[in-house]
Amino acid sequence: MLSQSDVNKCFSITFENDFAILRMNYGENRFNKCSCNAILNCLDSVLRNPKAKALIAIGNTKYFSNGLDLEWMSKAPSEDVLGAIQLYQEILHRISHFPMPTVAAVNGHAFAGGALLAFAFDYRVMRRDRGWLCLPEIDLKLRFQPFMIQLAKLRLRSNKSIREVILFGKRLTGPQCLEADIVDAITEVDDLLPASKIIAEKCIGGRTLDRDMVRVMKEDIYADMQSKTQGASNDEGRIKELQSKHSKL
Incomplete structure (x- = not known):
């Protein structure tokens, strides 16, 4: 595994x-202790x-992000795995509550x-x-943590999408996600x-949005997700489950 200083160079x-x-x-922009620290x-x-x-966030040519670094987690000490999970949760929380408009430019697999x-x-x-x-958690035989379910349900607008994406792990293309x-929006690479800049510009609309107000508004909107995050990673069973998955893939 690369050192923290080397991983930092991969995120700019x-x-x-x-x-x-x-x-x-x-690479696949997977989350481990070093990559989470670099993003933060x-x-x-x-x-x-x-x-x-x-x-605005964008990945490399093929991958936006392929999720947790299960290979690293299968070999790392439990305390390091716990630390990485907590850092990953912090990333999701900070971006969802970021005090300005945010756009994911999903260039490849997510x-x-x-x-x-x-x-x-x-x-x-x-x-x-x-x-x-x-x-694909159903195929990995991994349960979602409550805050993950809440975040996904906030973005999946219909019962059909919740069923197909969360429950049955269906893979969706860009056009299917737009539908x-x-x-x-969907665009060429x-x-x-x-396109992401245009969306952000339209959101801002020539205004100077107060960062504190944006943060407070997001805290109000995502209050339920925030409450579900508390203590979500302090689960030894979850850590052992993650550590065992890479060898079974």
Whole structure:
């Protein structure tokens, strides 16, 4: 496994006019202790820039994110796995409550924890021609934690989508996600960032949104999800379950 300093180089923030662009270039962009720390550091750097008005995240060519790093978790000490899960939960919480508009530019596969990462953003733009969005927990034989269910249900607008995506783990293409109102737009891969910027611009509408007010509004909207997050990762059975999964895949 790469060192923290090496992993940090795989996650970067660039500022383009009013937009903070989070670029994730860490293979399948899976979540382990180092990658979670790197993402959280990037979020901190956005908040330190008073000129940033929106956050946009994009992965590498093939992957937005393939979720938790089960290979690493199968070998890491339990305390490190617990720490990584807590950091991952912090990422979902911070992005869903981020004090500015957020857009996920879903450039490729968004599986399991990667799909939940996309759900944490206010808006989603997905690649038209390649990549699936999927919550395959039923195939991995992993139960969702309560806050994960709540986050997914907030983004899946119909009983049909909840049934197909959460319960039965159906893989959805970009056009299928658009039809189900899970994403806000689909584009060709080269247009993902421009389309994401347009969505953010329309959201801002020439205003300067007060960060504290945006944060408070999101806290009110997602209050139920926030309450379900408390203590969600302090489960030894869950950790052992995750550690055992990679060898069975």
